[in-house]
Structures are given as C-alpha cells and as structure tokens.
Amino acid sequence: MTSASEPTAPSILRPRRDPLLGVAIVGIALLYVRALAFTPIEARQGAAQKILYIHATSAIVGLYVAFGLMAVASLLYLWLKDAKLDRVAESAAEVGLVYTTAVLVTGPLWGKTIWGAWWTWDARLTSTLFLWFIIVGYLLLRGAVEEPGRRARYSAVLGILASLLVPFIHLSVYLFRTLHPMPIVLKPSAPSMPPEMQTTFFAGLLAFILLFAALLRTRYRLATLRDLVADRDQEHR
C-alpha cells in the first residue's frame, strides 16, 4: 500500500532537467527586473513597498496553495490509503515551509522600515510563525516514524490540523487589532493598488505558482525515489 512500486527503476534513475523549473526561474528573474526597475516607488512607503511583490505572493502560494494541497492530499490519504497522496502531502508541506520561510524573512525587513520594529507579536505574525513551527514538527515526525503506514497516517492527521490555522491566519487581521496591513488583493472588493503595481503583483504571483509546481514535482520525485530505495533496502536484507 505504501510501497513505491509505481516507478520503474530505469526511468527514475535517469537525471532530469526540469523545463518547468527553468521557466519558473526565468519568471522569478523577470519579476525581479520588473519589480525593482520598472514598477513605480510608492510615495509614502518608499522602495520597501516593493517587498510586497515577493512577500505577499510567497504567502498566498505557501499558505493557501501549498498547505491547502497538503490538507486535501492528507484527507484523501486517510480515505484512500494511497501512498502517492502521502507523498503529495509531504512534498507540499516541505515546499510550503520554504515559502513560509521566505514570508517570515521578508516581513521583518518591511516592518523595520515602516513600523520601526523587526517583529511584533501581533496575531497575523505570531500565528504564521506558529504554523511554521508546526510544519517543522510535521517533517520531524515523518523522519521519526519508520513504519510507512503509521507515518503516513500520523502525518496526515497533523497536516490536516495544521492547515486549520490557515483560515485563522487569513482572518486574524479582521478578528484582532493588528499592525499587519489588511489584505489588498484577497478581499471581496477590487485590489487596492494602481494598475502598474497590480500587473507586477499578479506577474509575481504567477511566477511563484510556477516555481511551486516545479518544486513540488521535484520534491515528489525525490519522495518516490526514497521509497524505492527503502523497498530495495528491504529486499537486500
């Protein structure tokens, strides 16, 4: 059930150049050029406002896409017990952790210049940091449980529980008095940005979604390969 018998050894042994990863890297490079050189500087916040194009886009993809996928794959795993779904959940969690790391690294740089403080314990920031730690725990749990079926089941439950924090993080700016700005894109009304900034923002979002797809595919292949190695190890014993 949890065996990696699907991929055949010769095909997975072959090193692959992933064109999607190449396209995503070019997309991110273009975003950098457009954001830094061709997007106007916001009058009140200065150039630091440009952090939005990598901070908010990473947050949307990391929190909603990656951890959303982790939750759906975990739920489906508990239902169907298919090892592929466990690998999807694991891969989405790890890639989502990288995106959340980018969010937590860039946020303080914006905060220092706009708020005058690197960090504040407000609801949005604290709950995002809390989710980051839970996902680290999720990956540590996966490394600690050897039996594949039990590992997949435990991590599916933890993954679903962790993903419940995502709507809380989204709503935290409405539920609590926070320093973090209100959503400027993911809200019922139109985005509150001039058209040129909107173009940069949505181009960035597309680039980060492409990067997510490429990283997820690579990480999934890695998980498949690892399970195949584990199977072969068992056969040799």
Place this chain on the structure above:
Amino acid sequence: MTPDNGAYATAAYVLVAVVYGVYVVSLKLRERRLRERLARLDAPARPAPSRAAGA
C-alpha cells in the same frame, strides 16, 4: 516625503533568492544521492576477489 529605504527592499530580494536557491540545490543534491544509492543497490553483486589475482 518618500523614505529612502531601498536597502531593505534589496536585502529582502536577495534573501528570498537565497532561500529558494538553497532549497533547489538541496533538492538536487538529495536526488543525486538517492539515485546513486539506488544504482548501488541495483548493481549486481561483485564477485569476491580471487587470491591468485595479483599474486
């Protein structure tokens, strides 16, 4: 007046490139290590070296 905080934006863009770049490299290294291990496991067992050889 528009604040002069371009250094913060530059630092953020550099850090993000480092975070994603390090992750891509780690994925590639882990994949290569696993592929090598799988190749070793799949390789036919080597015959024991003969005592006469090299004597």
